[in-house]
Amino acid sequence: MxxxxxxxxxxxxxxxxxxxxxxxxxxxxxxxxxxxxxxxxxxxxxxxxxxxxxxxxxxxxxxxxxxxxxxxxxxxxxxxxxxxxxxxxxxxxxxxxxxxxxxxxxxxxxxxxxxxxxxxxxxxGDSDQDSLFAPDRSRLPPGxxxxxxxxxxxxxxxxxxxxxxxxxxxxxxxxxxxxxxxxxxxxxxxxxPWSAQAHDRLLVDLLGPRPRGGAQPVKLAALAAELQQALGGRPLNPDSPAQVLRAFAEQGISLSSTRNWVLRAVDHPAAPLLLSYKELSRIHAAHGWAWRDAWVRDGRFRPEYVVGGVVSGRWASRGGGALQIPRIMRGAALADPGWLLVVADAGQLEPRVLAAMSGDPGMIRAGAQGDLYAGLAADAFGGDRARAKLGLLGAMYGQTSGETGQLVAVLRRRFPQAMGLVEAAARTGEAGGVVHSRLGRVCPPPSLGWLDLTEGASGGSAEDAARDTRSRGRFTRNFVIQASAADWALALIAALRRRLAQLPTSVPGDRPRLVFFQHDEVVVHTPAQLADAVREAVAAAGEEARRLVFGDTPVRFPLDTHVAASYQDAKEGTEEDGEDTEED
DNA sequence: ATCGTTCGCCAC
DNA sequence: AAACGTGGCGAACGAT
The missing domain is CATH 3.30.420 (Nucleotidyltransferase; domain 5)
Structure with a gap:
């Protein structure tokens, strides 16, 4: 041709x-x-x-x-x-x-x-129905x-x-x-890959048998009844925050809200019941049988991903809550017989990004290790890893309150270049400017309303203006990190996709496939005999992404990779020894 | 009835 | 212990 x-x-x-x-x-x-x-x-x-x-x-x-x-x-x-x-x-x-x-x-x-x-x-455009006519979305003038x-x-x-x-x-x-x-x-x-049977087992365990029609599952109904008794016996919809607040008030307990962390501190028999109810109710509503009927077909959960759907360059999803699958539901993500899931997540990605971008010698030293927080702790926090982590996350999110503020002050002294990078980003944002990621993704400029308010032109209060100013500072502070992490993750999946396509396969249809991607984590569905090759491809792709995005930095971007039949089991191996199940 | 907003929880 | 970034989503609730 x-x-x-x-x-x-x-x-x-x-x-x-x-x-x-x-x-x-x-x-x-x-x-x-x-x-x-x-x-x-x-x-x-x-x-x-x-x-x-x-x-x-x-x-x-x-x-x-x-x-x-x-x-x-x-x-x-x-x-x-x-x-x-x-x-x-x-x-x-x-x-x-x-x-x-x-x-x-x-x-x-x-x-x-x-x-x-x-x-x-x-x-x-769901092409399920062989829709021959895709509507023209190009927005070109006719002709x-x-x-x-x-x-x-x-x-x-x-x-x-x-x-x-x-x-x-x-x-x-x-x-x-x-x-x-x-x-x-x-x-x-x-x-x-999503097993209806495994999903059903999880749901039945938690909620009881699938109810007919739109009825409430038995365990949920029982909890609701028990809760109502504990709060005086009057009719109560536990899903209504207003009703719940009123019912607690009648028991002499005044709550600021019905949030979990508020309820956990309440000494009343109704509090644990409500917490259990809320947990189960959410699973039923968001990832129960109705969800499966809507989103799982032929053993596959097929959400719609929106590339660039988040300003920072992370992906969003449309329908099915693809990027919020609760951890306890992940046991239903099950490889086909003879296949396995390779699950890889980039540990401590955002602090490593900060280390690599800032070139801060202390941060680089920590980031060259397997556990960045431990390195940081040894350097500046007398080995207290938890405080090192809290301080660094606080610095990247713009947290100023309480104890964390002091931790950030320590970081500023010991890691001036790294802290200087995020604080310069914050100052730029507060002044109405824009910042960009490592590869040059630009953050949104401030809205006209923001400019009016912070310049005092709209008649808003000085407090409102100050709050908006600080809020934008936190946004741009975090943007440079989150968006650069997204740069790296995008490079990772691009490299991994290419490497997977190059793996030799003997049987048609036996090709490993990327099946899930969530910010700093990828899942590959692979024939079992190729799992090791996939692990190697993941590691090589991570290294390629590091080189492409951050050049010759000594900072490492290790991927914790686990192989299992279920997403749940692969993730459990990832958690570090029970303590500290936080991300990053 | 339908829409938009608020609350609150899930993920990273 | 609880306010610190990005999102999606569902139920309640009040306005149209």
Whole structure:
């Protein structure tokens, strides 16, 4: 096929059917040949992928790739440039944060036309029903050639990347974000293995047998009845904070709220009952049978991931609460027979990011070790690891209250460069400025309302203005860390995805798949005999991410990796000796 | 009935 | 012991 050596290929799928058009591009985005019409887009792309593995350029991964996946061979596609994911990154760097990101919007900006607002992101195109007609979400004006517009906008994005203040980092950020788009689509397609039987066992243990209709499970109903008795016997809905506060007041107990930590300090028989009720009630409501009916099909939990859905670059999810699966429910995430789950999480990721970015000698010394907090403690806290950890987390979150404030003061003395980095970020935010991640993801600028308030122009109180100022300082302080950790995590999954695709498989269908990703943690579903190779791939990907994002820093970014049939069992091995089950 | 806000809990 | 960052989500509740 002509042009198969092109480094990039632009893709425009037909609105209906299986065809589309392809156009080979130079790295700069300049066309190398005429567009090529193909009747079977997936087959043509698979051939091209096998021959030359170009970077696929398209308007939006989420609108194209899910439709291709069922028809692609196991190797799938290697790399892409997602115009809609790249656009907001570039807009942020260009002081145009938050402007519309669609292909049509970028095209309109390019031609000085009126920019269409983005469509609201609904529950994404579920291709379950063989929906031949994907609605056009490009926002291009009618009559515009989508491929020509794509090629023009992509070339312009390449120019913008090249003229960014730090082109190499921007290029890496755009590539990583685009790779994230591929991973997200594939994870949504492959799904997290989820055993209905195991899930049922967990639920029955906790709640009792599945009730008919919408009835309350027996254990929950019993707890509610007991609680009502303990609070005087009057009808009570334990799900209503207002009613609960009133009922406790009648017992002579005045509560500031019905939060768990408040209730835990209450000396009354109703308090533990309410705590138990709330715990079980939440499981039933958020991850019970109704949840499974809605989100688990054919032994897979298939949520929708939203790449770049969090300002810091972390992912969000839409539906199913994918990023909030309660720990006690994770026993239901069970590998297929003959398969295993490889679970890897980056321990102490955020403090390691701070160490690497700041170049602080003391922090680097601690971060070169397996346990950063222990190193910190030995250096500055007389070996008290808990205090070292509390202080460092406080410094990264902007905590000032109580004892933690003093710990932060110690850190400032002993690790001036590291503390200087987060405090400079806080000052920038308080002054209304923006900060950026290691790879250059930009934080949102302050709102007009914030500017009015903090400049005293809106008539708000000085207290409100001061509170908003401090709040933005905490946001930007944390942003530089959280967003840089997200940079690393994105590089990790991109590298891991590529390495998994290169693993030799003997039997078709036996390829390891990334099935879950949560901020600093990945899960790979793999044939058992490949589990060791997957572990090695994870470790190598972590090292690759470190080098790409942080260069030659001595700080290590170790991944705690465990292999088990269930997510739960793999995680239990991860926790450090019972004490201190906190993250990071 | 339907919508938006508040509370509160889950994850990192 | 409890206020310190990013989110999603469900029930209650009050407004339309």
């Amino acid at each position: 002509a042009g198969q050596t092109a480094p990039r290929v632009a893709v425009a799928a037909d609105q209906d059917g299986h065809g589309g058009r392809l156009q080979p591009l130079a790295e700069s985005g300049e066309p190398l040949d005429q567009p090529l019409r193909v009747r079977d887009l997936a087959a043509a792309m698979a051939d091209w992928e096998a021959a030359a593995a170009p970077r696929w350029v398209w308007a939006a991964t989420e609108e194209v790739y899910p439709r291709l996946l069922p028809q692609l061979p196991e190797g799938r596609l290697g790399r892409c440039h997602d115009v809609k994911l790249v656009e907001p990154l570039l807009l942020g760097l260009e002081d145009r944060y938050g402007q519309p990101r669609s292909l049509g919007a970028a095209w309109a900006r390019l031609h000085g036309r009126q920019v269409p607002p983005d469509l609201p992101e609904g529950p994404g 515009t050639d989508p491929l020509a517009a794509l090629v023009a906008v992509h070339a312009e994005q390449q120019r913008r990347i090249a003229s960014a203040a730090e082109p190499a980092r921007t290029r890496l950020l755009c590539a990583a974000e685009s790779a994230g788009g591929l991973v997200a689509a594939e994870m949504g397609y492959d799904g997290l």
